[in-house]
Amino acid sequence: MLPMDWKYQLLIIIILYSVNMSTSVFEFTNIKCTSLDKKFDNFEYCHLKSVNRTFKYVSIKVNMYVLPVTNVKVNFSLLKKFSGYKPFLYNITADACRVLKYPKFNPVVGFFYSIFSHHSNMNHTCPYNHDIIVDKLPADFVNTKITKTLPFPVGDYLFDSKWIINNVNRAEVKVYGTLTNSNEL
Template identity: 55%
Template sequence: MSANIKRFFLLITFLLLVNEIVTKFEFTNIKCTSLDTEFDDFEHCYLKSVNRTYKYMYIKVNLFQTPVTKVKVNLSLKKRFSGYKPFLYNVTVDACKFLENPTANKIVNYFYGFLTTHTNINHTCPFDTDLIFDKISSEFINHRFTNILPFPEGDYLLESNWIAYDKNRAVIKIFGTLS
């Protein structure tokens, strides 16, 4: 009987020490498509795994018709349920107006927070240089996906359509798993 009591107290102690479930985000794929190669093209679009714990995303878009003064971005978050289905967010924002006042749209500001420290898209229009998303790490995304606004576990797709002068110019699809 005393062995069972010891096991019971060891189990209770273990459960009290493990009081938090840890989730982890990992990139699984990225696809960048230019829909108008006379307007823009992707010089780089890849995931790089430095080691088992550090993986990052790098994107460089060459703009051929600068300055760009009219840009909209459509963001769609999808979760895999027998194919990728819409999940929570599908928003379109005028990027030039948004960058003048990022706090005006809380949802878009949340997604913009994924980029602010890793991109040169941190100023208002016009855009007259190539766009760079530099070393956005899975650890950084993990922090935003689990601590700032927790999401349930699963496979996700963040699809962004970049619309300049009312014409869809590029599509970026970022795939990841939250486990």
């Protein structure tokens, strides 16, 4: 085997350094919450707050009018923008009560749940006898999950979730975000 020329060694080091330095950054761009049955639930607030250029967070509070909630399914899909939002990787319906009871039952659902679970009061098994809150979920926390745990390609994304309670679609939450290469910033 012939030794490599020093120029090729330097080129390999530069390429490896560039790949290591190229990281992605997630940023929230919008959020939309819709109650589909105002007698069952209603969103008290659903907003994206930008504290400064580098710190944004999402907060949601849904008031539940019919308690206890014992039968919850969630359908979520991840969409990527390609001339409009198109399906990207996931479109899953899961029994939320079962996932909360057995977190490792479905690793994909467990992964997406872990994105907001630390910032929510939805961190116990059914039944739910209270309003549901996601409090100040920061973009940098989501960024760590999306770019470090399970890397995604850069682009605009939509996380669309439909909340089905007692076999009736009761609410829809759409979270929009963009994933950019940090070298482009």
